Amino acid sequence: xxxxxxxxxxxxxxxxxxxxxxxxxxxxxxxxxxxxxxxxxxxxxxxxxxxxxxxxxxxxxxxxxxxxxxxxxxxxxxxxxxxxxxxxxxxxxxxxxxxxxxxxxxxxxxxxxxxxxxxxxxxxxxxxxxxxxxxxxxxxxxxxxxxxxxxxxxxxxxxxxxxxxxxxxxxxxxxxxxxxxxxxxxxxxxxxxxxxxxxxxxxxxxxxxxxxxxxxxxxxxxxxxxxxxxxxxxxxxxxxxxxxxxxxxxxxxxxxxxxxxxxxxxxxxxxxxxxxxxxxxxxxxxxxxxxxxxxxxxxxxxxxxxxxxxxxxxxxxxxxxxxxxxxxxxxxxxxxxxxxxxxxxxxxxxxxxxxxxxxxxxxxxxxxxxxxxxxxxxxxxxxxxxxxxxxxxxxxxxxxxxxxxxxxxxxxxxxxxxxxxx
Amino acid sequence: xxxxxxxxxxxxxxxxxxxxxxxxxxxxxxxxxxxxxxxxxxxxxxxxxxxxxxxxxxxxxxxxxxxxxxxxxxxxxxxxxxxxxxxxxxxxxxxxxxxxxxxxxxxxxxxxxxxxxxxxxxxxxxxxxxxxxxxxxxxxxxxxxxxxxxxxxxxxxxxxxxxxxxxxxxxxxxxxxxxxxxxxxxxxxxxxxxxxxxxxxxxxxxxxxxxxxxxxxxxxxxxxxxxxxxxxxxxxxxxxxxxxxxxxxxxxxxxxxxxxxxxxxxxxx
Numbered sequence: 001x002x003x004x005x006x007x008x009x010x011x012x013x014x015x016x017x018x019x020x021x022x023x024x025x026x027x028x029x030x031x032x033x034x035x036x037x038x039x040x041x042x043x044x045x046x047x048x049x050x051x052x053x054x055x056x057x058x059x060x061x062x063x064x065x066x067x068x069x070x071x072x073x074x075x076x077x078x079x080x081x082x083x084x085x086x087x088x089x090x091x092x093x094x095x096x097x098x099x100x101x102x103x104x105x106x107x108x109x110x111x112x113x114x115x116x117x118x119x120x121x122x123x124x125x126x127x128x129x130x131x132x133x134x135x136x137x138x139x140x141x142x143x144x145x146x147x148x149x150x151x152x153x154x155x156x157x158x159x160x161x162x163x164x165x166x167x168x169x170x171x172x173x174x175x176x177x178x179x180x181x182x183x184x185x186x187x188x189x190x191x192x193x194x195x196x197x198x199x200x201x202x203x204x205x206x207x208x209x210x211x212x213x214x215x216x217x218x219x220x221x222x223x224x225x226x227x228x229x230x231x232x233x234x235x236x237x238x239x240x241x242x243x244x245x246x247x248x249x250x251x252x253x254x255x256x257x258x259x260x261x262x263x264x265x266x267x268x269x270x271x272x273x274x275x276x277x278x279x280x281x282x283x284x285x286x287x288x289x290x291x292x293x294x295x296x297x298x299x300x301x302x303x304x305x306x307x308x309x310x311x312x313x314x315x316x317x318x319x320x321x322x323x324x325x326x327x328x329x330x331x332x333x334x335x336x337x338x339x340x341x342x343x344x345x346x347x348x349x350x351x352x353x354x355x356x357x358x359x360x361x362x363x364x365x366x367x368x369x370x371x372x373x374x375x376x377x378x379x380x381x382x383x384x385x386x387x388x389x390x391x392x393x394x395x396x397x398x399x400x401x402x403x404x405x406x407x408x409x410x411x412x413x414x415x416x417x418x419x420x421x422x
Numbered sequence: 423x424x425x426x427x428x429x430x431x432x433x434x435x436x437x438x439x440x441x442x443x444x445x446x447x448x449x450x451x452x453x454x455x456x457x458x459x460x461x462x463x464x465x466x467x468x469x470x471x472x473x474x475x476x477x478x479x480x481x482x483x484x485x486x487x488x489x490x491x492x493x494x495x496x497x498x499x500x501x502x503x504x505x506x507x508x509x510x511x512x513x514x515x516x517x518x519x520x521x522x523x524x525x526x527x528x529x530x531x532x533x534x535x536x537x538x539x540x541x542x543x544x545x546x547x548x549x550x551x552x553x554x555x556x557x558x559x560x561x562x563x564x565x566x567x568x569x570x571x572x573x574x575x576x577x578x579x580x581x582x583x584x585x586x587x588x589x590x591x592x593x594x595x596x597x598x599x600x601x602x603x604x605x606x607x608x609x610x611x612x613x614x615x616x617x618x619x620x621x622x623x624x625x626x627x628x629x630x631x632x633x634x635x636x637x638x639x640x641x642x643x644x645x646x647x648x649x650x651x652x653x654x655x656x657x658x659x660x661x662x663x664x665x666x667x668x669x670x671x672x673x674x675x676x677x678x679x680x681x682x683x684x685x686x687x688x689x690x691x
Contacts, residue, residue, distance in 0.1 A: 158448050161448070161591070162591070173581075175595060176577070176581065176590070176595050176596070177581065177595055177596045177597065178595060178596070178597045179594070179595040179597040179598045179601075180597070271659065271661075271662075272662055272663075273596065273597065273600055273662035273663035273666075274578075274596055274663050291582065294663065294664055294665070295662075295663040295664055297581050297582065299584070303584050306584075307584075307586060310586065318448075
């Protein structure tokens with residue numbers, strides 16, 4: 001039994017290629033059943049996202065044939081000439097295939113290391129394959145282990161810990177100041193696209209209320225309507241400032257529009273704790289001296305980006321730790337798979353030995369003289385199985401060792417020959 | 423030292439190590455062993471207080487040993503309550519070291535040295551321990567407020583200086599620190615008020631005077647007033663943020679300084 005994997009990702013193929021080879025969700029059941037209809041493929045699974053397509057299968061026809069079969073299926077299904085995929089596909093078998101799948105599920109192979117979407121996508125792919133009935137004993141184990149390894153890596157390493165985009169960093173900062181965002185108000189200064197995006201990520205994170213102000217009032221009202229917030233006059237900015245908890249500034253102004261002295265005065269009316277100022281405009285629109293005001297926290301684009309960079313570095317460091325976990329898990333899992341694989345071999349050895357013992361017993365039955373029914377039953381129920389177990393034990397140990405080293409089939413051939421020499 | 427104290431101290435020592443380790447390293451470490459250690463230590467601690475009470479036939483609130491034991495026990499309890507309400511693990515790193523210190527004092531102190539007070543009626547035998555116990559729990563609450571205040575100031579500095587180390591990610595949000603601090607302070611204030619009322623009542627019942635102006639009495643009233651002012655400004659003036667956090671720290675420092683002062687100044691407690 002071999003596990004094979006063929007796929008392409010953002011690392012090996014351009015977007016156009018990934019688009020051509022993606023499996024739309026509606027086509028998945030058909031694709032899965034066509035995949036396992038092939039003689040070489042016993043079980044199959046397809047992971048298809050915008051960044052990658054992975055075909056995973058178990059096969060009894062050998063790794064090379066399995067891989068070739070998956071690659072052919074990929075081009076045939078998408079009606080591409082087979083050589084069109086050359087150079088874009090990676091092909092893995094057994095331990096390598098398992099390792100690749102573990103890395104994908106753990107988001108170590110993702111564009112943004114540690115992103116959480118991929119795990120959900122892998123789970124979905126697994127569910128699709130279960131529904132299509134293309135998952136059997138082997139792949140279900142592989143998938144279960146992939147998901148548990150991914151969970152282990154998320155909880156034991158920091159690969160998914162810190163945010164790695166400017167707007168998610170802004171949300172994280174807001175959460176580090178205000179535990180609960182639901183009763184907090186965002187004041188958006190400047191209704192440009194960047195500002196709207198950042199405000200939206202704060203609203204998505206649960207922020208309760210949005211107030212918009214802009215030099216041209218129409219645009220402010222437009223955004224306020226869109227997010228069911230309120231719009232205020234640009235001149236009235238300092239009047240509404242005390243009611244805001246998060247001030248998001250993103251205007252096209254060439255100079256500072258929020259000044260420390262006025263802000264300090266306005267915040268006197270605010271009878272609550274801290275205020276978060278986020279300045280995502282370039283050039284900056286909030287005077288940096290604002291950071292000196294008590295309970296005011298100011299972050300500009302450079303601050304946010306340096307946090308992003310530090311977090312990415314952090315994730316990369318954590319990824320090394322995750323790789324070590326993956327190595328260990330793969331080794332462990334491959335051994336486990338192989339020892340499962342020897343089940344039929346053990347049965348076969350015992351069967352062969354039992355045949356020999358039983359036939360010898362029958363052949364020599366007369367020499368044993370008269371036996372009571374109980375004695376005869378005891379020989380069949382106790383003595384023969386005991387003999388078989390005793391004789392087969394060293395052989396099974398051999399098979400198990402051979403399986404651990406990866407060559408159980410050769411060992412089985414040897415054993416068969418040995419036992420059959422009667 | 424009794425064997426029970428060795429067990430208790432070992433348990434708390436594990437908790438101290440784990441809580442500090444957890445605050446300064448990225449991953450959550452040894453949560454389970456620490457939890458088991460805490461359960462054993464707290465169980466032993468509770469059992470000791472209980473047994474001491476049984477043996478002496480009074481509340482275990484007499485003398486340095488019993489007071490330290492009770493104070494540290496109350497601190498652990500309050501920390502657990504704070505965890506239940508706010509899920510702020512980091513707080514433990516600020517409180518458990520003091521718990522350990524107090525437990526060590528209790529562990530190495532000799533047994534009951536002071537004779538148990540003799541009461542002339544059963545009301546007095548309830549009022550005095552209630553007075554002492556409530557005040558000790560009030561100080562424990564003020565200490566929790568202090569710890570949360572320290573967390574606030576650290577977190578505030580990290581945010582102001584844009585330094586986002588491990589501690590930054592492990593500390594709770596400013597709002598949570600503030601909430602723990604103000605709630606602990608309010609609880610402490612209520613306990614202290616009740617404790618003082620108990621003390622006045624006891625004094626009247628025993629000596630037929632409400633108030634005997636000694637250093638400890640004056641100090642208690644001053645502390646009470648300081649906390650009253652802080653809580654009042656928090657509620658009415660919407661005072662919050664950094665200033666409130668600093669106030670919870672400063673006021674607790676005042677409490678400790680005066681407690682130490684009173685102890686060396688006069689008749690102790």
